[in-house]
Amino acid sequence: MPAPVAPPAPRPEPVVALSGVHRRFARVEALRGLSLTVDPGTITVLLGPNGAGKTTAIRVITGALGVHEGSVRVFGLDPDEGRDGEAVRRRCGIVSAKPALYDRLSGLDNLRYAAELYGLGWNAGTKERVMAAATRFGIQAALSDQVGGYSTGMKTRLALSRSVLHEPDLLLFDEPTSGLDPESSHAVLSMIKDMAADGTTVIMCTHLLLEAEGLAEQVVVMEGGLDIASGRPTELMRRFWPDDAVRLGAEDPGALDAVADLPGVRGVDAVPGRVGEVDVRVDDLRRVPELVVALTTRGVRLTRVSPHERSLEELYFAVRAPHIGVAASDGGLMPEAAARPDLAGPPPAPTPPTRPTEEASLR
């Protein structure tokens, strides 16, 4: 008798659940129906052009901003000031893009003040926490200096130290590596990973797609106050590009035309900026040796055969393409899109995607 199949584990209670959230400022509707779910212990990265609503979303989650419509739940509570705001904020650590610090105070006094605000008191245990946080973020040697003399990176490190003093369950970072040198950025990102590995939930905004690549368990691409796509990067990539692809290069670029007619080939895409290379979409990567043999038998001298892994950058531009009036290229990167870092005014009506057949499922 076959063993009974165990029912799937229930999904854990989300740490953050936003549903149909609208937030308006005088003339701008910064959030136009944003929905977002964040599971415990995961890293969610909010991506999107300037003005997409990322910072507003973070401020709504922390209760710094109320909403005009929709529902916001953080740890199952309403973070609005008049409701459970204080209870929510006690469990959150926040680092904004330009952290507010007291320039005239020393780093230590800034941390001490924050510890007192968190209700930790100033005792041996708190002092130990302060030193541990400052050491973790590499700012301990400068703690007695006035913060006004800190570099941008030192200020960010101090703000990061401050954000973890009360051992929050949810960390919200708005461009945490902005202004940091590569070494410091690397250190900060690996600390964020460590904290998530320890069970802390992290939500972060960044414009640096490479940075998000190694970090995001969930990406949320925002545009005009809405989430236009969200999910695990690998799942989103599979939705956009259901086929596996292999990149081929040849000494004679024209020789690669032959590949389109070979068995199992579903399409061939030029690689922007790389003459003599193409991405070949196949029904199964196990076809690749066959393709190589077929091409070499026809006298094609191959210079490159490598699986083509999609990057988060390609995904980002593919997701945004219909919103900026540039069709998603099968080759991935769209220089036209890269040259338009922001939209002036509301996005044009979406154009049908050329490849992503499941685009309709992306909001």
Ligand SMILES: Nc1ncnc2c1ncn2[C@@H]1O[C@H](COP(=O)(O)OP(=O)(O)OP(=O)(O)O)[C@@H](O)[C@H]1O
């Ligand atoms: N306090 C405010 N008063 C008026 N408008 C605001 C305010 N805060 C945000 N906005 C507007 O709301 C929209 C979304 O802004 P938001 O800062 O959330 O975007 P963002 O995605 O974080 O942008 P960036 O990547 O530039 O930081 C923008 O049009 C912005 O001008």
